[in-house]
Amino acid sequence: MNAVVHAQAESRHLLSGNEAVARAVWEAGVRVAAAYPGTPATEILENIAQYPDIYSEWSVNEKVAVEVAIGASLAGSRALAAMKHVGMNVASDAFMTQALAGVVGGLVIVVADDVGLSSSQNEQDSRYWGRFGHMPILEPADSQEAYAMVKRAFDLSEDYEVPVIVRMTTRVCHVKAMVMVSGERIEHRAAGFQKNPQRWVMTPANAKPRLPLMHERERNLRDLAEISDLNETFSGSDRRIGFVTSGPAFMHVRETFPNAPILKLGFSCPPPLEKIRAFAGQVDSIVVVEETEPLLETELRAAGISVYGKDILPRFGELAPNVLRPAIKQLLNEPCEAPIRVQSGVFPRPPTMCASCPHLGPYFALSHIRNLNIIGDIGCYTLGAGHPWNALDTCTCMGASLSMAHGMDKGRGESDEKKHMVAVIGDSTFLHMGMQGLLNLIYNRGNVTVLLLDNRSVGMTGGQENPGTGLDLHGLAAPRVDFAKLAEALGIRPERIRTVDPYELPTMVKLVREEIKMNEPSIIITNRPCSLTDRFERFKPYAVLDEKCTGCGNCIDLGCPAIFVARRETVMTKSGKSKELSFARIDSNACTGCHLCVGTCAPEAIVQNLPMPPHSRQPIWIHTVP
C-alpha cells in the first residue's frame, strides 16, 4: 500500500501530483469519487481507492463519472470526478447544466491536460471550460499546490455552490516533488437530498431564472480572484519584463528568469483583471506564459492591457526553459546561444504490441485481407496502424469506430464500391461509447463488420478493470457483462455473432473473410486476456528449427516482438526475379507460448521444445540484438 495512506500529519513526502490530489481528497472529507482512466489522470482514482471512508468507482465513461459525482453532491456529500482532457468533451453535457443549477456538497472536477501531447489523440486546453461553463478554475504548479488547492477547491465549491475545476497538466500529475502533508481527514456529513424542483429540474422555466444568478456568482468569483492569495506576485529586480503565468509554466519561468517579476495565477478563472492591470503598471512589458492556448492573453488585450504572448512563444506544446529562453532573449534584443540539437540519429523506438498480445492475430488477419476500410478506435489496438500491420485507417475519439464506419458505408464514394467496412474496438472503449454506435448502425440497417477485441482489460492505460472484466476498482468480484448477449439484445442476429480465440489464426482469418461478405451487421468477439494482466497464462516458449525454416517471413508479419529476423538472404526465383528471404528466430525469454505463430508456418518449423524460463529477463516486447 502507498505509504502516504498512513502519513502522519505534518510529515514530508515525495508525491506525484496525482498522489497529492488523492491525499487531499481524503483529507477534504470526500465521500464519493468517480473516474474513467486516461493518461495522465489515471493514478488519481487508483490512489484514492487505497484510502478508507471514500466510495470510489471506475465509471464507464467520464460523463457517467461526473453525473455520479453530481448525484452525490446533491445528497450533500463532497464528491470528485477525475479525467484526462478529452474526457471533459464527453462529460461536458452534464457539467454545463449543473454549473447553472449549482451544487450542494463540494463538487470538484480534476482534469489533466496532456500538454506536449505524449499520450493522447489531441492537445486541448481545459481552461476554456471555466469560461464556457462559468466555473472557477484553480491551477496547481506542483504536487504541494495540487494538495493545497484541491482542499481549497472543495471549500470554494460549497461557498459559491458551483462545480470547481482543478486543472492539472502532465507536468503536475506525473512529477514527483516534496509535499508537506499537514492534516487529517475532516468528515463532512451529508445532509441528504433536499427536494426542490425549481432548483434541480432544469426545464426552461426553472433554468432561465438561474441565468442571472449564475452571472452574479461569476462576478462574485471574480472579486474573490482579485484578492485571493492563490494569485501571488513575486517581485524581481529586472523590471524590463513581467510574466503573467499559471500552472507548471510558472516553474519554467521562475527557473529561467529568477530576477523577473512574476504574477502567478493559481485562481486563474475568472481572471483577476485588475490585479493584472496593476502588475502591468510596475513593469516595462508583460509576457503571458500560458499552456497552451492564447486564452488569458486574448482576455487581457480585450481588457486594454497590452501584452506579448503567443506572438513570440510557440502556439502549442510545453513552454519549457529551452523554449522560453530564446524567445525572451530575442524580445530583449539580447544574444542567445544557439539551442543544442537534441536529434541524435538513433533509430526510432515506437511503442509496439506485446509478445502474445491477443490483438496480434486479428491484425494479421486484417492485414492479409484486401478491400477493407478499417475504421479504428482508441486503445492498444490503435498500434495496428503501424508497422508491420498497417491495418488501421482511422482513429478519432473513443467509440467513433462503429459510427464512422456506418457513415462511411452510407457515404461511399466510387472508389469504395468494393470496399467492406470494418470497425475495430476494444472492450473498454465499446462500453465507454461504442455501444450506442452499434445500436445506431443496427437500427439504421447499416452494414459494418465489428471486431470487438475483448482482452478483459483497459490495456492502454495500464490494465484497469471495467464491466467486462468481472472485477471492480478494488479487485472485488463484480457483475460481468456478456458481450454476445448484449450484441444480440441490440439487434445483431445470433448467426452473425461470432466468438473466436484470437490465437487460432486460421479460424480468425476465415471468420473475418466470412463476415465481411454478409449483407448485415456482424460482430466478431475475441476472447483472450491482455498478456500483461494476471489473467494471462504463460506457457513453455516456442523455438524455430533452423533446418526447417524456409525464410518465407510469414511469422515476422505477425508483428510479435518475440520473433526476429536472424538472417537475411536474397535468392533468385525460377522466374528470374530476386526475392528477399528472412530467416526467423524466437527469443525464448520473450515468448510466452501462445502458439499464434505456429499458424503462420507452413513448413512446421516452429515447435514448443524448450523448458519454461525461470523468469523473463527482458520485458516481453523486445529482444537482445544478436
Place this chain on the structure above:
Amino acid sequence: MTAADRVTNILVVGIGGQGVMTAAEMLARAALAQGYDVKKTEVAGMAQRGGVVSSHVRFGPKIYSPQIDPGEADLLIGFEAAEALRWLPYLRPTGVAMVNTLRLAPPVVSAGLYDYPLDPIGELAAAGIAVHAFDAGALADELGNSKLVNTIMLGAISDYLPFPATVLEECIVAGFRAYKPKLADINARAFAAGRAAGHV
C-alpha cells in the same frame, strides 16, 4: 560554491519495463533523505509498450522546473546502449555517462527498417565525455537474479553523486528490508558489485 549549493541534474534513460522510473525514484528519495529539495519527472509517452523512457531527477537547495535542459545533465544513466546515445545531447561536456552495454532492438530494427548503431559506447566516448560502460545483466546473472540490474546501475553511479554512496545504498536496502526483506541482502551485494564496476 559547494556541492550543496548547486543543482544536480541526473537523466535516467532506457526502455519501458526496464525499471528506469524505479531507479529515478530511488535517486530522488536518497536526495530527499539528504535534505535536498527534489523533483522527478518522466517523458514516458506510451512507454509501457516498449517505447523510449527518460526520467529527469533534479535536486538542490530549491528546484523549480522539473525538466533538465539539453546540455545540462551532470549524469546520464543508460539502461541500454543505444538509448544512452539517444540522450547524449542532454549531457554537459563535463558530464559522466554510466551505461549498461545491453543492446535491445525494437521490431522496426529487427525487421531491417533501421540499423542499430554499430558501436554506441564508442560514439559516446568520441563525444569527449567520461563514459563508463559494463554489462550489468551479466553481473546480475552472476548474482543469480536478473532483476538486480537496477540496483547494480545505481551502485555504479553512487560514487558520482554529491552525497555519500551509502545514503543511496541505505535508501535502497531499507526499502527492501521494509517490503521484501528476503531480497535486502542480495540487493546490498548487487549495489557493491555495481559500485566496483562503476569505476572501470
